[in-house]
Amino acid sequence: MSKDNRKKIRESLAKRNRSERHFQWFGKLGVILGLAAVVLLFVDIISKGSGAFRATYIQLEIEYDPDAIGVLDVNDTEELIFANWQNFAKKSLRDLFPEVTKRGEKRKLNNLVSEGAGFDFRDQLTQSPNLWGTKETLWILADDDIDTYYKSWLDDDPFSARLTSEQIKWIDQLHSKGLIALKFNTKFFERGDSREPEQAGIKGALIGSFFTLVLTLLMSFPMGVTAAIYLEEFAPKNKWTDLIEVNINNLAAVPSIIFGLLGLAIFINFFGIPRSIPVLGAIVLALMTLPTIIITSRAAIKSVPPSIREAALGVGASKFQTTLHHVLPLSLPGMLTGAIIGMARALGETAPLLMIGMVAFIVDIPGGFTDPATVLPVQIFLWIDSPERAFVEKTSAAIIILLSFLMVMNFIAVYLRKRLERRW
């Protein structure tokens, strides 16, 4: 080989090795970017949402004096309904800051505590009327603007756009007296939705999601499993079966919003099912997850070796007995895994539920399958649309809860697959 050629090869080899390294670097970059997206997403949401699990409370000494709320007779229920319960907190705040006298300033002072505090007083006093006339030191939930400010102030990055300088001064004073503090936000887990960010909770959405998901599972799992059994074990190989198969594969890829249109046109307008109820949400989600469950169940049935079937048929079992007594039990773990993954998808689904009216503003916590309800992802969507800044925190917290549910479901699925699935 001539020297010239050898030189050429050496040079080209260097070039080829360089391009080899570059290619590897691109690959690594791809993986790193993908992983970075995962990290970024989680860090962003957790950092935004972790605050919502604690809320700002102000310690006040409340005197349950009927005069303060303009009630003459504490046994008169009519009067109690229309009483101005918020006054308990107002009076106590005025006692704390006696120097505040102007009307406008007073209103600002009153705005320190949440407007929902009055309802809490009402509930408490209706429950235990012997509290009338007594005094009590309570931690009262602060208003959402105060909450946002106080949290950001503790982090040395005060967000004071919605507060006046007096209010900031008062908070300073409260802080130095130790009368304002962050505490675990129990309301967030006990309440339904609310227009007031500090009063809003996710219990309604969680219960709604629970009802919807239970019904979805009850509808789609039996249907999916039986359809899979038919297609794997009984279906004759003909055009009809092919059509069903193509159909299922395509349905799995139909955009979820189309299922919402189906729910709206067929179930609401044609069958007249009322809007916003878990039953309707479950029907739509069941139809949506059905293809996924059929596909995974078929894979599970396929993984049962033919020798099992042949042995059963060999000792005289009928086709149906073989399937019911041997194939089904052996493929059930795989089917369950598929069902859990399908349910995880249904739990996170939003778009079709928007179409069937599950976006309504619902304060009450649903008590059954036919009560108007909303679900967790839709609640997240509703809160993002709200203008109050404090809702961002709530939203992130709701997302954290949603993601933890999904993670638990996926872990269960992986665990089931590892523990129960047999390798042949």
Next chain:
Amino acid sequence: MQTSTLVLFLFVIAVFAFYSSQNRSISIAGKLGGIRKLSSLPSYYGTYSVLLTLVPVLLFISLWISLDQLVIERLVVEKIPKEYVPLNTSDYQLMINKIMSISGGIIKNDSVPSWQLDAAVRMRQLSVISQWSITCLSIFMASILVYWGFRRVSENFNARPVVETIMERMLLASACIAIFTTIGIIFSVLFESIQFFRKVPLFDFIFGLEWSPQTAIREDQVGSSGSFGAVPLFVGTILISLVAMVIAVPIGLMSAIYLAEYANTSVRAFAKPTLEILAGIPTVVYGFFAAITVAPVLRDFGESVGLDIASESALAAGAVMGIMIIPFISSIADDVISAVPQSMRDGSLAMGATHSETVKRVVIPAALPGIVGGILLAISRAIGETMIVVMAAGLAANLSINPLDAVTTVTVQIVTLLTGDQEFDSAKTLAAFALGLMLFVVTLMLNIFALQIVKKYREQYE
């Protein structure tokens, strides 16, 4: 009796039917000398009885429930004096709803015209009658069937094949639900779309350049007609999907290649499931991420370099959608790359090619149909994706191909047209179904095409 209690009661009857028939078969067998003298096992006689009872009765009940409201409505309206019955459908519906709420006790009886009160009372009576007749009829039917099933038990009657045939039919029925779903989808979008195209010509819809679906309440208001040219929506959808693809395809493909060809097992075992987390995150979370985090960051960045980036830019929505699609592309690409036979790689390496040359010239070309299929499926996902764009993309239909502008998409418009107050037969709501039809047809074609490519390719190496 309430329907749910009735169904529960029927199940109790079914349990009774099972045990009575089973016991009868056992006692018959006892006289003949053991159950081997029977044609089927005792439990099959029981199951036969259960199926014989439940299937027809439940079918009957569901048929009754789906029809009784309609019949009651007819009977009630018949008795209402003609002059009160409105002719157009929406007023008619309103009247029916009102009567229903009166009879349900939601509206107080006083301050209601007497003809409505009469109708409400009649409706109440009829629905009570309907409830009673269905209860009596179905229990009567069930008892006859239980008795019949009981009588049919004999040593010569072979229950097993009958039971199995019925069960197989039921399996077939549930397999057909997928077909019914598709038919339901087609019907629901098609019928409304046809109504829409009666009001707005198809040509104007597909080629019109202006989209402003706000129809005015009064006829004489400015811009009362509304215009339904969907081109800006199509362009917006394509633009956002394109941005998503520009992000997702290189990252997804390169990470798939790296993980399939270069990475050692421990890296692969960590990176693959971690990337797949992205596929499990609900789209509403991505929407939040796009609207609250990515869009403001992009806008501030644009301000600092002197670019005017809209706060609802296509770039933000598209970029986050791209992140969502990464695992989709990478897992499909990983599958098809792993399916390329090792012998092809070995051949190339033996000829002196470097690893990257092998990948670029042998593995990728061999896996190309599968990769293309995967990308097409990903595009169909991007087009149909709703929540990210609803939350992060704009509402105004700008005809623009600049990713820094705010554009809107087909799915955003479907959501905005159908949430909130609506009249069902206005052009505005019907337009949503026409858009749904477009979406369905386009994604369906993409899916069929992509699945065919993937399938064809798989057959080559298996």
